[in-house]
Amino acid sequence: MPGTHSMLDQELAAAFAALPKVANGTLLDLSDIPALRAQLGAATAHLPATPPDPRMTISTLRIPRDDRTELEVVLYRPADAEHVLPALLWFHAGAQVLGDSARADDAYHTALALSLGCVVAAVAYRLAPETPAPGAAEDGYLAYTHLVEQAAGHRIDPHRIGLAGASGGGAPAAATALMVRDRRAMPPCSLSLLYPMLDDRLETASSAEAASEVVFTHADMRYAWAAVLGDRAGADDVDPYSAPGRATDLAGLPDTFVALAQFDLLRDEGIDFARRLIAAGVPVDLHLYARAFHAWDRFAPASALTRSFEQAWHAFVRRGTSGKSPL
Template identity: 60%
Template sequence: MAVSDYALDPELAPVLEAMLQAAGGPLLDFSDVPALRARLRAAAAQAGTAGLDDPRVSVETVPVARADGSPLDLVLFRPAGDDRPRPALLWFHAGGQVLGTAHDDAPYHASLALALDCVVAAVDYRLAPETEAPGAAEDGYLAYTYVREHAEQLGVVPERIGLAGASGGGAPAAAAALMARDHQDPAPCLLALNYPMLDDRNETRSSHEIVDLGVVDRDQNLLAWAAVLGARAGSPDLHPYCAPGRATDLSGLPPTFIAAAQFDVFRDEDIDFAQRLIAAGVPVDLHVYSGAFHAWDRFTPKAAVTASFEQAWHTFLRRRLHG
């Protein structure tokens, strides 16, 4: 099969075809994570997109000490001009839980802070395979409790802290929400998951359908989960903090937004997670975008389907962050 064999949105298909042609194969190859990281760093350096030059937004890195003394960086993006307390959105970046840092993608984080009039706190959670799950989730929970406990000095409204993640970042975001519930902490005001990577078992229909689209196909997802979990991938007794799709009790989680793409290996596990949240009494906004592939909004920011997604997502975030 080829891209043309999938009924992609007509605005998205030519963009994906061009990217695959330029890459000479799949966009991401998790078979050699160090090599993939090096290639992406080189591409970012060549593009010159590492920094932020926007006087409308202030940026501050706050190191938070883990139990072992190592620092967890929170990169705070705040609309400039006044110091009034604002809601905060803890952001968990994409990358299959093996790629990226909170210091990347500064223009995107800044645009979110401005669009939502909030503090965006990008969480530099630990990556696999160097740190297997639930290390990233533990970082997410530490970030949430730290921001709550230090809300006044951070200029944050403590009752208005949300958790949000895209793709691989959806796992630590959802797991941090589970941890907050299990520790009987005050709940986040929202959980927002964009095409999240939630379930290591890869047993759904979509996980068998999306095998050669070239974005995140079945084989790449299996490789990513193998990095995240090692020999535990697919085991019957895996803890939900390691793969939140494994959770059997979703009660008590905050109002949740889930966006899924029609042609995404994660589609059905995302829909299943939303359905089980609804059954547990959690308010859920579920959106499935026809003709879209994984992370389409980042690759095709001007497409109509991206505008539709961003309007729904930002509306949810503003409503839950600002009350």
């Protein structure tokens, strides 16, 4: 990533400089997924436990799958809200291979629920390579339809449920939206894709930019998609539930927010997805953040650029869950 650091937003550059790096100078090495999981697990094991936030009520749903296993969905509900609330079904980041515990991100989910004034439903979707695609998307569809069908019991408005995914979570979030449309379930009120991982082909210009190899490299993305798709990665017959960037028909998807970073290998596939949504008649709120890198909001949460992004995104979600058109 020659010259990238000098081009980053100053606050983001300072945050990046303070973070531990792998051998090639980026933040993640996905060449050995079990080793990376173990490393991340060991690092978080030494962190102090987050004290319970009295403003939040946290409960866990265990929804049966057809194979008799259970899908875990963690609900974060503002404690003082006794009335029916909108909800945001959240798909976490992690290249679809990392992040097996929703509770590990309690602080983020709590802050999101409080800011949005809604229930955040964090999906512990199955990870690759143990569960190849479209397993994560099927989990998303199961979680979404459960919330719609059991909305009264959860004090959720079934007409005001949005979908949102960050990075690797963008794939099952977008695929869930496609499944909901194709299976004629009640449509979600919005879709949010934050620097999403959508297309296994990795053929865009940004996917090969050395300057965009900040958090991970092009090779890392290939490792991740190989875990998700196995031998199907890059093949002609990959279905859009497994890699939503492959979808040729995007008509009928909900109003969509897309947030992208200038220095991100995934930038152009996000732009292309947004462009095709627009061409299909879907209202799109597209934001490209100059001098930002992938997932900047999580690595530099106190930065001005993160505050600007959160203001725009949270306003979009609030408008969608208000029952009015987000645009």
